[in-house]
Amino acid sequence: MDDKLQIWLAKMNPAAKVTYEQESFCLTSEEIQSQFCDSNYWHSTGQPSSWLVQSIVSKVKYKFRGKLPRNKAIELSAFILQISTAEIESALDWNANYNAWHDGRSVEDCHVWLKDE
Numbered sequence: 360m361d362d363k364l365q366i367w368l369a370k371m372n373p374a375a376k377v378t379y380e381q382e383s384f385c386l387t388s389e390e391i392q393s394q395f396c397d398s399n400y401w402h403s404t405g406q407p408s409s410w411l412v413q414s415i416v417s418k419v420k421y422k423f424r425g426k427l428p429r430n431k432a433i434e435l436s437a438f439i440l441q442i443s444t445a446e447i448e449s450a451l452d453w454n455a456n457y458n459a460w461h462d463g464r465s466v467e468d469c470h471v472w473l474k475d476e
Contacts (some may be wrong), residue, residue: 363408368395371439372438372440373386373391378436379428384423386422403437409451410454413450413454430444451471452470454469455470
C-alpha cells in the first residue's frame with residue numbers, strides 16, 4: 360500500500376458501524392479504500408473534502424438502499440469520516456449548491472441525497 364493511501368486511510372474509522380433493527384451495517388475496508396482518488400481528499404484530519412463526503416455517503420446509500428434509513432446511513436458515513444452528522448449534511452448541501460451553480464442545474468438535481476428522499 361502506498362504512503363499516500365495509508366495517510367488517507369488513517370484519517371478514517373474503518374471499523375465504523377451502525378445498528379438498525381438489530382442488524383449491524385458497515386463498509387468493508389476494501390469498499391472504503393475503493394473511494395480513494397485525487398478528488399476525494401482531506402483538507403486535514405477531521406476535515407474531509409465535500410467530494411470525499413459525497414463519495415462515502417453515495418457508497419453507503421447504494422450499498423444499503425432499502426435496508427438502512429437515510430439518518431442511519433448519514434450516521435454511518437459520519438462515523439467512517441470521524442465527523443458529525445451536521446458536518447455531513449453541510450458538506451452535501453455545499454457540494455450540491457456548488458454543482459448547481461457550476462453546471463446550471465437545480466440544487467435538487469445535484470444533491471447526492473436530499474433529506475426528504
